[in-house]
Amino acid sequence: MATAASFPAIGDCASTGREKDAVVADMDGTLLRGRSSFPYFALVAFEVGGFLRLLFLLLLAPLAGALYYCVSESAGIRVLIFATFAGMRVSDIESVARAVLPKFYSGDLHPESWRVFSSCGGRRCVLTANPRIMVEAFLKEFLGADLVLGTEVSTYGGRATGFVEAPGVLVGENKADALKAAFGEAPPEIGLGDRHTDFPFMNLCKEGYIVPAKPEVKAVTVDKLPKPIIFHDGRLVHKPTPFLALLTLLWIPVGFLLACLRIAAGSLLPMPLVYYAFWALGVRVTVKGTPPPPVDKSSGKSGVLFICSHRTLLDPIFLSTALGRPIPAVTYSVSRLSEIISPIRTVRLSRDRATDAAMIKKLLKEGDLAICPEGTTCREPFLLRFSSLFAELTDELVPVAMVNRMSMFHGTTARGWKGMDPFYFFMNPSPAYEVTFLNKLPSELTSGAGGKSSHEVANYIQRVIAATLSYECTSFTRKDKYRALAGNDGSVVDKPRLKPSQVMGC
Structure with a gap:
């Protein structure tokens, strides 16, 4: 297993001459500066479920954090997904993902990761533990991603159950398996990640780069995005940590x-x-x-x-x-x-x-x-x-x-x-x-x-x-x-x- 020292930092990745290169990137901590996905789950919880749903999520957040750091990433994320999505209409989740989340996601875009990701003219793929239904609209519409591979939330009768479909939360080896299924025998040129559970899929890429944790780095300005975010919705002014x-x-x-x-x-x-x-x-x-x-x-x-x-x-x-x-x-x-x-x-x-x-x-x-x-x-x-x-x-x-x-x-x-x-x-x-x-x-x-x-x-x-x-x-x-x-x-x-x-x- 590779270690963080095995991969150079993202700053060492050249962004010129990448017109034909394919890139695969993690989301939280890689494409985004912030490593925590809680604020975005909280936005969905409040915008769809209101006061009580946000309260429910906040009450379960300590349990999710304990499982995330003491047991596994997968266990902690499962708790966040259940607390946020259980019983919600799929159409409401999709609506918030298109109308609310892009404004907040775009304000947290990592400049170095975006420099590399946007310079690649080949296939652009994002591998994330976040529910695909929550992130796909932003990644495809505003960042130009061609493929989004994320955790699939199970549904029944047009509503989310809060549980996760097989193969489970997309972390660790699940990310590597998803990458193999998507790219087959032609590995992508660049893999971007920020933590050890990203190493399995980064090892499959021709080049792998680590994004160091630097929360103080300034986010990409909106004028650098392929499409400006002019209209947005939602009640909360600030990202709810x-x-x-x-x-x-x-x-x-x-x-x-x-x-x-x-x-x-x-x-x-x-x-x-x-x-x-x-x-x-x-x-x-x-x-x-x-x-x-x-x-x-x-x-x-x-x-x-x-x-x-x-x-x-x-x-x-x-x-x-x-x-x-x-x-x-x-x-x-x-x-x-x-x-x-x-x-x-x-x-x-x-x-x-x-x-x-x-x-x-x-x-x-x-x-x-x-x-x-x-x-x-x-x-x-x-x-x-x-x-x-x-x-x-x-x-x-x-x-x-x-x-x-x-x-x-x-x-x-x-x-x-x-x-x-x-x-x-x-x-x-x-x-x-x-x-x-x-x-x-x-x-x-x-x-x-x-x-x-x-x-x-x-x-x-x-x-x-x-x-x-x-x-x-x-x-x-x-x-x-x-x-x-x-x-x-x-x-x-x-x-x-x-x-x-x-x-x-x-």
Whole structure:
């Protein structure tokens, strides 16, 4: 049996002239800097099973750790798999693997391993003890892996049993056997691993390299990936290490009560007092720029249409808080619970352009109105393509740049129940919103007086908001996002790729 000293370090592996070479790599501790897979199991547990499932996993984590280090890797991983997956719908696991995990995996990519792995133009294979269902989407879609060999979780009736199918957890000799079955008599040129249980498969490769444990090494930046990760889902802001998972579980009951109190203050108090109530309850609202005064309804003038960048469902609430008066909002969809607790009037769009245009014109005759023309939220520093509908309806247009800060929970979701979005946002210990009012569009840049096309107006407003926030503008739409993310049934259609031609100058 080879030892660690038998294999040179990954830094000694040349990455030039590898256009025809095949590479096989372990995942945790090799392709990823972190050697522990617990945070990713915890993400699946929380995103699919919620509070109780994460608690169950955390309670069994000490047992898994004891078995891992004192008995075998296989025994410890079996405990993590059972605690995380038992009883879960396969479609839900696949959905989280596509929509949530890539964001966290990509933030932990080892630079030296990625340098070698990405330089190989032959077959790229990943051998991992992690469940294949959990890692395959990221490895193939974002790292360009051709083959993913991982532990297979048994299923019954569309649900995971929590047990492992033969030949068991993919560690040690099981990895070597899987490699032989996949490559046959033509061994790959390069094998990458980080621990002694990787040596059996590394010995089958023409060259083997060890990835030293250096957690302080900086992860690969997202711009170095073959495909940028723009859209993602999930409630947790940070990767849940055991310590952070424990803090999250301890905070949730307190945070939920605090969220209810904050929502009650925003819903029941007069709007001029909401800003101060939020401040007293730890919610920070920063107002920049000069907002326009309310329109005198007796003058017969059309109300102002506030064009907001879209961060969460609460954008119109914080716009109203910044103005000190309730501003109705039009939206594509809002849950019944959100309608009940909302302190402002919300009006649903029908998605029929003529019908929506007539409705918005009618609302503007009654006063000011807010709209988020992106149609959906994006957590990255990007703006989705703006709908141009609003530009045809009025020349009274005021762009508003919205940005928020969340330290523990994201206040948006694509897969879950959107009625909980306000609660998750307000469950953060100290959530914050920054509302920047930009200059009203000059008449020469509008569709009416200026004769500009609705698309020119929409693109201009998108650019000025993006420039204010230092964001990029993309041509991605609401439909593109939900095609890129996993649906509730676990399906994905036509994953879009961001091309240079799709990015508009800001």
